[in-house]
Amino acid sequence: MVRLQVDGRKARGEKRRTEIIAATLRIIERDGVAGVTHRTVAAEAGVPTTSTTYHFSSLDDLLIATLISCARDMATEVYWMIDRARSRGSRGAEEVAGLLAEALGPRRGRTMAEYELYLLAARKPELRPAARRWLDVLTSMVRHDDEVAFRVFLAGIDGLLIQGLIDDEPPSADELRPVVDYLLKPR
Amino acid sequence: MVRLQVDGRKARGEKRRTEIIAATLRIIERDGVAGVTHRTVAAEAGVPTTSTTYHFSSLDDLLIATLISCARDMATEVYWMIDRARSRGSRGAEEVAGLLAEALGPRRGRTMAEYELYLLAARKPELRPAARRWLDVLTSMVRHDDEVAFRVFLAGIDGLLIQGLIDDEPPSADELRPVVDYLLKPR
């Protein structure tokens, strides 16, 4: 018989799976990948310890699933960033500078988590497609009048973010805007 | 009595201390910060486990000492890079592109270790001065005709490195040169 509704058991399982992933991401934001254990994740998600081993065959599996999910979110955020920046025309730099300041301020933990994905992907090849996704989204959305300038822009964004993470105080959008302007200015 | 020679015991201790730090760095290059334990470090250095706890009051202390030492090496390397790039005049871009390709190729493990320092420094404020040292060296050595262009250059270098770490194959100096050229070209 063809069932239109999904198996209720599988539905609950899938829901818990995503809850565990969300809890893992919260822990990475707070304590880094080093803080991720079956027990800390289970406690954060409010589930028994064995639940994380049931839904993920190993701790590595859990980490990989979490960071892939994180990368997917990042890609869609980049998508909407481009969309907004376009609608603001020549003030795209302001939009970008604002988002960078946000990534280094209120969303600092998330940004650190994303760069831990980067480094984990450097060591685990299976994570690289996920880590590259936001780069791919940007590349596919932007017109390439100048390939080199575009690569400089991508590298500059990454560099500003990672350098901003070790500043004692997160840089403001006003401090970032001239640099972003320089990055976006055609020549 | 004033002794010109150092205490032989302290000398040996200091030597073993640096050996432990070197072993720790090798482990970070190979397995990342996650692979660092008192026992793995001791085995790599060929010393008993308790030796690492004697010379470093905690595992955190060992990590901090290692990454500070790593940052100091990086700063002196940057110093000589600038020196060589200057002596090559307008071909400084070639020098920089070559060093980037080297950092992403043969010295890939070391580069990953350096960025793990970055992320550790993002979470541990006491590491930030060490992590910023190579930026400071560059900043102090280079004439600031254009502050913004210089900041773009620094960010671009960082971005190229971290993006190169998740490439399936490390980029060659030839691929990097146009981007570095664009970064260095005055306007």
Add this chain to the structure above:
DNA sequence: TTTGTTTTGGGACGATCGTTCAGGTAGTTT
């Protein structure tokens, strides 16, 4: 030599780790 200081290293403690297992529950199919 005697006394004091620093380094060395074997052994062990309690804590925490990843993972397994077996029994129990809830939902689906026949």
Add this chain to the structure above:
DNA sequence: AAACTACCTGAACGATCGTCCCAAAACAAA
């Protein structure tokens, strides 16, 4: 109803972890 499947979970195992303790060795100062 029974049979089957998928999810849940408490308990526990062996391994490994950071760290401490203490006696021996090496060296310096008296």
